[in-house]
Amino acid sequence: MSFALESVGLVHPNGQRALRAVSLSAASGERLAVIGPSGAGKTTLLRVLATALRPGEGRALSLSANPWQLSAAALRKLRARIGVVHQAPPIPPRLRVVTAVLAGRLGGWSTGRALASLLYPVDIAGAREALARLDMADRLFDRCDRLSGGQLQRVGIARVLYQAPELLLADEPVSALDPALADAAVGQLIAHSQTQGATLVASLHAVDLALKWFPRIVGMRVGEVVFDKPAEHVTRAMLQELYATEGAVLPTQGNDPMALEPWCSGGAAAPGDSGATLPGGAIRSDALQPGGATDGDASQPGGSTRSNAALQPGGATGSDASQRPGARVLPLTRPGCR
Numbered sequence: 001m002s003f004a005l006e007s008v009g010l011v012h013p014n015g016q017r018a019l020r021a022v023s024l025s026a027a028s029g030e031r032l033a034v035i036g037p038s039g040a041g042k043t044t045l046l047r048v049l050a051t052a053l054r055p056g057e058g059r060a061l062s063l064s065a066n067p068w069q070l071s072a073a074a075l076r077k078l079r080a081r082i083g084v085v086h087q088a089p090p091i092p093p094r095l096r097v098v099t100a101v102l103a104g105r106l107g108g109w110s111t112g113r114a115l116a117s118l119l120y121p122v123d124i125a126g127a128r129e130a131l132a133r134l135d136m137a138d139r140l141f142d143r144c145d146r147l148s149g150g151q152l153q154r155v156g157i158a159r160v161l162y163q164a165p166e167l168l169l170a171d172e173p174v175s176a177l178d179p180a181l182a183d184a185a186v187g188q189l190i191a192h193s194q195t196q197g198a199t200l201v202a203s204l205h206a207v208d209l210a211l212k213w214f215p216r217i218v219g220m221r222v223g224e225v226v227f228d229k230p231a232e233h234v235t236r237a238m239l240q241e242l243y244a245t246e247g248a249v250l251p252t253q254g255n256d257p258m259a260l261e262p263w264c265s266g267g268a269a270a271p272g273d274s275g276a277t278l279p280g281g282a283i284r285s286d287a288l289q290p291g292g293a294t295d296g297d298a299s300q301p302g303g304s305t306r307s308n309a310a311l312q313p314g315g316a317t318g319s320d321a322s323q324r325p326g327a328r329v330l331p332l333t334r335p336g337c338r
């Protein structure tokens with residue numbers, strides 16, 4: 001088990017309730033996208049999983065441990081196994097990119113090695129390799145305050161790839177990227193999860209990105225999980241209900257209403273598809289790939305943009321072709337969204 005929330009409730013100090021009786025769990029290596037309108041509680045949920053927020057109600061286990069029952073030293077060790085991609089990475093502005101990436105492993109390093117790395121980067125090749133996956137290798141020695149918001153976001157992703165955590169939590173990790181870069185960056189997170197066996201939980205604004213890459217989709221609204229389904233069981237009707245408070249407009253990359261067509265061609269939910277939470281809900285993305293994953297381009301429905309090839313230097317994501325994000329078949333025959 002990677003994490004388990006049992007009837008978790010959380011009220012922020014200002015009295016704002018952010019989570020209500022949330023029960024959710026995932027096995028190691030699962031990949032979940034959390035979607036829902038603004039204020040639904042996505043960030044709060046991720047912060048609970050990251051052990052940054054202590055829930056006032058229920059029980060929250062991360063990597064099989066109850067963080068709030070651990071000693072300070074054990075909690076530090078647990079946190080070193082959890083990686084977080086923030087929407088706006090909290091990187092000190094004067095820091096160089098290489099140091100910011102290497103900081104991903106600070107929690108797992110001895111004090112001496114960590115201090116040494118601040119003075120002189122101890123693993124420049126490792127940092128460069130992580131940045132190359134995000135097409136950022138040429139910015140290795142730049143200062144972070146010389147980067148754009150989107151470049152900084154990619155440095156934040158490179159940092160967590162370098163950290164190689166067992167539980168990877170990403171809060172709107174590509175919100176500052178254009179659609180092609182966002183697609184490729186999510187592909188890198190997915191590839192990392194596949195090759196390392198890491199559990200990946202990402203909150204995503206763009207519903208099309210979530211349905212395209214993630215085998216399991218969790219819909220949240222006003223602090224509750226309203227559905228928890230394999231991606232191919234998510235219907236347009238379920239999505240419209242989820243985003244009802246936003247005029248049932250389904251947010252997509254580039255605000256393109258056609259972007260959901262490959263995934264959601266119909267309207268009504270199938271009989272019995274009530275949106276009830278699935279037990280476990282585990283499903284491998286491979287199961288959604290008819291004919292095996294071999295050629296990404298041939299399988300891109302609706303002309304969806306793929307710039308992954310440009311972001312994969314030297315097979316950085318693994319030698320098994322079926323594990324390259326660019327190779328994930330986006331099946332035209334996939335049941336998708338009904």
Ligand SMILES: Nc1ncnc2c1ncn2[C@@H]1O[C@H](COP(=O)(O)OP(=O)(O)OP(=O)(O)O)[C@@H](O)[C@H]1O
Binds near residue numbers: 012013038043
């Ligand atoms: N630090 C905080 N202090 C007080 N209230 C907060 C805090 N963070 C979030 N909230 C409130 O908790 C609720 C859930 O917020 P949260 O940030 O988790 O939502 P979200 O789904 O991530 O939204 P968004 O899509 O806008 O990022 C909201 O009502 C929000 O106002």
Ligand SMILES: [Mg+2]
Binds near residue numbers: 042043044171
């Ligand atoms: Mg948020």
